[in-house]
Amino acid sequence: MGPGANTGALKIELGRRYRFAASHRLHSARLSEAENHRLYGKCSNPYGHGHNYVLEIGVSGEVDPATGMIANLADLDGFVEREVLEPFDHRSLNEEVPAFRDKVPTTENLCVEIFQRLKSFSAAKLERVRVEETSNNSFEYAADDLTDATEVGAHSEGNTL
């Protein structure tokens, strides 16, 4: 079989990983102090804490025969840098990212926020966003999930750290 055969039935997705460090505090204004403490534990400590986040994205599309690429990597990297890394890296998610003024910056909500910021990438289709909060906790949000892009109230950081 030649290399070009049967490609219509196959899908190619490019995966790329990025890193940023940010602080957050899990605290909901809709809950009492006692409830916040019970639900979020030490993640609700008043001055917040931070993580080294790893962001993994998947984009799909036709592989351009001229370049062998779905999307030019420099373009993709520049877009992610501008839309996510620059506004998030070494920032407080609660204080410096407008979406989290009234939404708890759990990594579930962070996945959705990052998806919203990256879905307009014009050179390829954003398939999924996966965020590792620590090497033990990761969260994934896919294009198929877009219809229920609502705030996720629960979080799974809790006492598992």
Place this chain on the structure above:
Amino acid sequence: MILLTRKIEFSASHRYDNPALSPEENRRVFGKCNNPHGHGHNYTLEVTVEGEPDPVTGMVLDLSELKKILEREVMQRMDHRHLNYEVPELAGLIPTCENVARVIWQLLEPKITQGRLHRVRLYESPDLFADCYRNGARKATA
């Protein structure tokens, strides 16, 4: 359905250069990947096979058989080779992650007769990889 994944590593060199483009355009599009003498990577390949475990053996497919297929189809073709010059299946293609993953799919798919090839994931580095899978297939996540 069970998904079974086998991982192998190989090292190879490559260069991105499209002869239809001028040297300046190649430089602009491919950056340092266009450097004239090429460069190399330690590739990691994850091959995922789907299927039901055989009631007698409890296996989707015999892993030693899969290892032999990967050795023959991938390692012998690509390990310690220059992908542009030494792999006929890549002739005329820019040997990007995307293209190499697809060629590996096309090499493996007909050889895997127990179970069915589900996904090929090829890492060029820990931060850059390509997945190849059947359109519409529910793919394995990380």
